[in-house]
Amino acid sequence: MPKQSAAAMAHPNIAFIKYWGNRDRELRIPANSSLSMNLEGLETKTLVRFDSELAQDEFILNEEPASHEAAGRVTAFLDVVRGMANLPERASVASKNNFPSGAGVASSASAFAALALAASRAAGLVLDTNALSRLARRGSGSASRSVPDGFVEWHAGENDADSYAESVAPADHWALRDCIVVVSEAHKAIGSSEGHDLADSSPFQEARIAGAQERLENCRRAIVERDFATLADVVELDSLMMHSVMMSSMPALFYWEPATLGVLKAVRAWRADGLEACATVDAGPNVHVICPEAQASEIVEQLTRLPGVLRVLESSVGGGAKWLEL
Amino acid sequence: MPKQSAAAMAHPNIAFIKYWGNRDRELRIPANSSLSMNLEGLETKTLVRFDSELAQDEFILNEEPASHEAAGRVTAFLDVVRGMANLPERASVASKNNFPSGAGVASSASAFAALALAASRAAGLVLDTNALSRLARRGSGSASRSVPDGFVEWHAGENDADSYAESVAPADHWALRDCIVVVSEAHKAIGSSEGHDLADSSPFQEARIAGAQERLENCRRAIVERDFATLADVVELDSLMMHSVMMSSMPALFYWEPATLGVLKAVRAWRADGLEACATVDAGPNVHVICPEAQASEIVEQLTRLPGVLRVLESSVGGGAKWLEL
Numbered sequence: 242m243p244k245q246s247a248a249a250m251a252h253p254n255i256a257f258i259k260y261w262g263n264r265d266r267e268l269r270i271p272a273n274s275s276l277s278m279n280l281e282g283l284e285t286k287t288l289v290r291f292d293s294e295l296a297q298d299e300f301i302l303n304e305e306p307a308s309h310e311a312a313g314r315v316t317a318f319l320d321v322v323r324g325m326a327n328l329p330e331r332a333s334v335a336s337k338n339n340f341p342s343g344a345g346v347a348s349s350a351s352a353f354a355a356l357a358l359a360a361s362r363a364a365g366l367v368l369d370t371n372a373l374s375r376l377a378r379r380g381s382g383s384a385s386r387s388v389p390d391g392f393v394e395w396h397a398g399e400n401d402a403d404s405y406a407e408s409v410a411p412a413d414h415w416a417l418r419d420c421i422v423v424v425s426e427a428h429k430a431i432g433s434s435e436g437h438d439l440a441d442s443s444p445f446q447e448a449r450i451a452g453a454q455e456r457l458e459n460c461r462r463a464i465v466e467r468d469f470a471t472l473a474d475v476v477e478l479d480s481l482m483m484h485s486v487m488m489s490s491m492p493a494l495f496y497w498e499p500a501t502l503g504v505l506k507a508v509r510a511w512r513a514d515g516l517e518a519c520a521t522v523d524a525g526p527n528v529h530v531i532c533p534e535a536q537a538s539e540i541v542e543q544l545t546r547l548p549g550v551l552r553v554l555e556s557s558v559g560g561g562a563k564w565l566e567l
Numbered sequence: 568m569p570k571q572s573a574a575a576m577a578h579p580n581i582a583f584i585k586y587w588g589n590r591d592r593e594l595r596i597p598a599n600s601s602l603s604m605n606l607e608g609l610e611t612k613t614l615v616r617f618d619s620e621l622a623q624d625e626f627i628l629n630e631e632p633a634s635h636e637a638a639g640r641v642t643a644f645l646d647v648v649r650g651m652a653n654l655p656e657r658a659s660v661a662s663k664n665n666f667p668s669g670a671g672v673a674s675s676a677s678a679f680a681a682l683a684l685a686a687s688r689a690a691g692l693v694l695d696t697n698a699l700s701r702l703a704r705r706g707s708g709s710a711s712r713s714v715p716d717g718f719v720e721w722h723a724g725e726n727d728a729d730s731y732a733e734s735v736a737p738a739d740h741w742a743l744r745d746c747i748v749v750v751s752e753a754h755k756a757i758g759s760s761e762g763h764d765l766a767d768s769s770p771f772q773e774a775r776i777a778g779a780q781e782r783l784e785n786c787r788r789a790i791v792e793r794d795f796a797t798l799a800d801v802v803e804l805d806s807l808m809m810h811s812v813m814m815s816s817m818p819a820l821f822y823w824e825p826a827t828l829g830v831l832k833a834v835r836a837w838r839a840d841g842l843e844a845c846a847t848v849d850a851g852p853n854v855h856v857i858c859p860e861a862q863a864s865e866i867v868e869q870l871t872r873l874p875g876v877l878r879v880l881e882s883s884v885g886g887g888a889k890w891l892e893l
Contacts, residue, residue: 410588445771448771485807485814488811489804489807493807495832502821502824502828503825547824
């Protein structure tokens with residue numbers, strides 16, 4: 242007899258080695274492995290209830306009925322869960338983020354990680370972390386990385402069975418901070434899902450993929466050894482390479498704003514002056530400045546003074562997704 | 568008996584297909600062929616006089632003694648000419664640009680093109696356009712393109728004999744304008760010569776080179792057929808690819824300023840709205856906006872209003888380098 246209701250929480254994550262482009266669009270098998278850090282303090286909480294009385298799925302997002310597009314994506318995900326559990330019932334899903342959509346952090350990773358935990362348990366499935374990560378991946382690739390704890394590597398794999406994320410170090414391994422620099426609150430013109438499809442149109446994607454595993458191994462080693470200088474170089478290079486692919490794809494995707502570049506250049510200059518900080522940018526204009534805890538307050542203060550910076554949000558290393566008591 | 572004095576004039580040029588990285592550093596044999604447009608109205612004029620009384624070369628730049636570095640580069644170039652002419656005499660060189668160094672245009676191309684014409688004639692050499700272009704290349708790679716007329720292709724070649732530029736269309740073939748958008752007058756931190764040496768350290772240089780010939784052929788065809796839409800796409804892609812190589816080289820070279828990116832994005836938006844304009848950036852922060860003559864005044868007016876734009880200079884298609892009467 243399935244438990245009909247369950248709730249879960251997950252953090253978003255910031256990728257140090259980026260995911261851009263799929264080998265299999267439908268299953269979201271990525272073109273390369275990626276590596277990220279979960280973001281403490283930022284949370285999506287999701288409640289799922291399967292109910293035989295429902296004629297269709299219902300999706301309430303931040304206390305309002307979700308858009309048609311968002312609801313469709315949730316239903317497609319629930320179909321995967323129903324298929325696994327052999328369950329015909331429709332579900333009611335209520336999800337809430339404690340961070341605004343203009344906070345500089347995409348919510349799809351935490352959303353589908355929390356949904357994977359809540360929906361699978363509500364459907365009566367008993368899944369381990371690997372299986373939950375694989376399931377979350379079906380909703381949003383980066384969601385696979387929000388399932389395990391702390392610093393997380395998503396093994397690209399080649400099929401649904403071997404494409405999952407696992408922790409490379411727990412949240413308390415290294416006290417890093419992510420200073421999230423918001424330079425724009427505008428909704429991105431081209432979402433990541435569409436963007437992934439354009440990756441192969443760039444003359445640089447092949448070279449980006451070819452070197453991704455080496456960059457990931459350097460990054461993983463830098464994390465394990467708490468080697469900030471190595472981390473900084475590889476994080477900035479990998480981010481720059483993704484944006485080069487984006488800007489040279491057809492059509493070209495320019496996610497950077499002028500203020501984005503200003504922050505990137507400032508962080509490089511500060512690092513040249515001895516400050517431990519590096520910058521990375523996802524598929525949007527906002528900048529994530531990574532630094533050791535000890536330097537965070539100085540860096541946040543300096544970031545706040547840069548032209549075009551609306552605000553800076555601070556986050557530390559977060560744990561994995563978890564179920565919540567009802 | 569050599570003519571002991573000669574003078575010449577050359578225009579700078581803006582590359583549509585960029586030169587970045589050398590196959591042979593000493594001879595300046597480039598990693599890929601490139602294509603440019605000479606810039607009318609901007610001129611370097613140079614007078615060379617070989618004189619047996621001189622104990623060493625003298626170089627007056629813009630009516631002042633040149634820096635030690637600039638003088639050394641001129642002497643190295645004159646050594647090539649002396650070697651060709653079997654001439655032992657030192658020379659006095661006076662060169663003048665009618666555009667300031669903060670105008671958004673590098674002067675090395677026009678400088679070495681004018682110097683190649685003046686010095687070779689003063690040394691008694693009789694060189695055709697190909698040979699002059701090859702000689703100019705020894706001073707600065709892009710100077711090879713300032714020797715022929717109008718729209719110019721520099722064949723990369725493999726050695727000193729086959730690496731030269733020639734005109735693909737005369738200056739009056741297509742009434743394009745270059746609206747030179749100055750966003751910074753600061754001297755660039757890393758000059759092009761040093762930058763070329765870093766090109767191979769980028770994981771993207773190989774892909775940039777691999778596609779360069781195809782881009783060049785598309786660009787050449789667009790010029791021959793006066794096909795602005797094709798020109799715009801390939802010019803922007805090629806510029807973006809060079810800057811991706813720069814930003815991903817080790818150490819990374821960030822020539823763009825925030826205002827550079829603002830101009831690039833504005834031009835893309837205007838083009839999406841039907842305006843014929845495209846943008847390209849050399850190894851510096853300023854933006855060259857290329858457009859048909861008919862749209863230039865509207866574009867200059869709009870450019871002037873963008874944040875961070877100091878001024879906009881307009882140039883049309885220039886002829887080749889030529890000797891001046893003394």
